[in-house]
Amino acid sequence: MKDNERLNRTIKEIASKYNIETGESEFCKFTKIKYVRYVTGNRHVFKISDYLVKAPDDVLEAYVETMITNIFRKNKYYPSKVMDWLLSDEFLISCRPIRLQRSKNISGNTVGKARDLGESLDRLMDMGLVEESDLDGAYYTWTSRPNYRKVGECDILFRTVTISCALDSEKVPEKVLDYVVYHETVHLRRGYRPGEAAHGRKFKELENLYPDGKWCNDFISRNLRKK
């Protein structure tokens, strides 16, 4: 396949600079952006998220260089070339549809049976908690099946917020839903921060601006998580 040929050409070229022996690597349909490295004999073989198929040559080269140099020293962060691409509109437009297709539990809708995520965001904006800029390129959706363990999820790179349809019920107070939507939106606002705790001090400060957050959390633990 042409994409794998391009990948192997890039890998061979960069690996030879570091005297690394490589085997046949390939792009894989991973849900997240990642790679896995195997060693067979003394050859290094990589499996890489196929989102990188969409990356321009210089970005793929920078990514491959990171994979190769990670063999001797762990880089916690992507180089800026890769970062810029991951944070670009181009990345969202070309890769998010693929990511959504691979999500097994999303409805693709903001309108649920009893609640509307758009209305939830409107209420949060009226409260002054969410700003227009937080929603830049963001995609919100209900899950198609209830997830009781994880009531909300944010994929920061793909700017996707998924809210469990367990909250799409008259039995769940609106403010509990809004709290979860707010929590995930704070992740979007904070953006991609490799090496930082997801719920660090800064995050908590923002989250605590939501009134009755503790009550909402308790409601979720008592009524949803125990199922």
Ligand SMILES: [Zn+2]
């Ligand atoms: Zn969180």
